[in-house]
Amino acid sequence: MLPDRIETQRLILRRPTMADARSIFENYASNPRVTRYLCWPTHRSLADAERFLQMLEESMRRGEQFTWLIEHRAQRKVGGSIGVVLQGNRAALGYCLAEELWGQGNTTEAAQAVVPLVWSLPGVERLEAVCHVEHLRSARVLEKIGLRYIGIDRHHSVLPALGRHRQDMLRYGVSRPAGI
Ligand SMILES: CC(C)(COP(=O)(O)OP(=O)(O)OC[C@H]1O[C@@H](n2cnc3c(N)ncnc32)[C@H](O)[C@@H]1OP(=O)(O)O)[C@@H](O)C(=O)NCCC(=O)NCCS
Numbered sequence: 001m002l003p004d005r006i007e008t009q010r011l012i013l014r015r016p017t018m019a020d021a022r023s024i025f026e027n028y029a030s031n032p033r034v035t036r037y038l039c040w041p042t043h044r045s046l047a048d049a050e051r052f053l054q055m056l057e058e059s060m061r062r063g064e065q066f067t068w069l070i071e072h073r074a075q076r077k078v079g080g081s082i083g084v085v086l087q088g089n090r091a092a093l094g095y096c097l098a099e100e101l102w103g104q105g106n107t108t109e110a111a112q113a114v115v116p117l118v119w120s121l122p123g124v125e126r127l128e129a130v131c132h133v134e135h136l137r138s139a140r141v142l143e144k145i146g147l148r149y150i151g152i153d154r155h156h157s158v159l160p161a162l163g164r165h166r167q168d169m170l171r172y173g174v175s176r177p178a179g180i
Contacts, residue, residue, distance in 0.1 A: 006068065008110065014071065016081070018054075021046055036161045037161070039160075040052070065085040066083055070082055079100075080101065089125040091127050093111065093118075126174070127173065128147070130170065132170070133167070
């Protein structure tokens with residue numbers, strides 16, 4: 001089981017509730033620059049964020065994933081999300097942040113808090129993540145938190161903002177550290 005709330009130097013990571021829909025929609029999910037490299041389309045209405053939260057709640061209840069909303073302490077508003085999807089002995093890391101919070105080390109700080117928690121989950125032996133081949137900013141975050149470059153997964157997945165074709169993705173990963 002993972003904690004509902006995590007505090008880092010500048011951030012609060014907390015479990016989402018349905019009341020967060022408007023903040024998610026307004027603060028980042030409706031921004032096409034945020035969703036450009038994501039596997040979900042830009043939210044066009046509040047209802048999209050509500051559906052997203054509903055799906056998230058059900059998936060978290062089934063234990064398939066854990067996702068936290070990211071709040072910047074200084075801003076005191078929802079500014080992104082980070083989470084892991086669990087599949088067998090693997091966890092896949094994903095994250096997104098409001099544009100105004102980019103480039104300040106925020107995602108790295110959030111992910112550095114989440115990675116050790118992943119190893120607290122029994123049975124998880126591997127942490128992986130993919131990002132689009134052009135998305136070097138995200139690749140850099142993965143390197144900074146200790147994931148190693150594995151290779152390119154050709155025709156891996158559709159990113160709605162980039163069209164209907166499956167995109168090539170960079171794959172990063174790390175195995176459970178010895179002794180943990
Ligand atoms: C990708 C994203 C999560 C990065 O978050 P962030 O908080 O800006 O990341 P950080 O500040 O922790 O680190 C970014 C790093 O990338 C570097 N960087 C920025 N632009 C870059 C570029 N064009 N090429 C290579 N590196 C770049 C930064 O210099 C920094 O590295 P450094 O600390 O060594 O200088 C954020 O931009 C985002 O949410 N984007 C939209 C959603 C998204 O794409 N999610 C990921 C899907 S795979």
